[in-house]
Amino acid sequence: MHSHDYFTHKGFEDQVVAVVGIGNSGGDLAVELSRIAKQVYLVTRRGTWICNRLIKGGYPADAALVTRKGNFVRKMLPLDMINDTMEKLLSETLNHEAYGLKPEHRVLR
Known part of the structure; x- marks a missing residue:
């Protein structure tokens, strides 16, 4: 799913989530989902x-x-x-x- 299509955290509870991209949207999503997901990975190509x-x-x-x-x-x-x-x-x-x-x-x- 692209961050543009993200509207609610529903469905991510107790899930392992990988957020691809470390821009503002990716960082914001990772922080928000870290509160309800089991584990969140923030993936970046080169740091x-x-x-x-x-x-x-x-x-x-x-x-x-x-x-x-x-x-x-x-x-x-x-x-x-x-x-x-x-x-x-x-x-x-x-x-x-x-x-x-x-x-x-x-x-x-």
């Missing part, structure tokens, strides 16, 4: 960097990071340094390696 929608202080990440100051800093710093910093911060929130989610590509690739 991904999981980012919170909100940052410290409760601000939306995109609105807080995409600013004139942020753009200026990104232009001044080497891309590897930015990737290292972002990957470190993301790994503090969720251990990507422990869950088999750490991809081979860098976070800004």
Whole structure:
């Protein structure tokens, strides 16, 4: 079933469910079904960097990071340094390696 066709959790009670795809829809479905299904597997082809929608202080990440100051800093710093910093911060929130989610590509690739 495609996430577009999902309307209710009925029928998934005590089932083993595999959600294919780790985009917003797949993640939302996996969380919702994890409350009523016996087991939920989130399947991804190559892993991904999981980012919170909100940052410290409760601000939306995109609105807080995409600013004139942020753009200026990104232009001044080497891309590897930015990737290292972002990957470190993301790994503090969720251990990507422990869950088999750490991809081979860098976070800004």
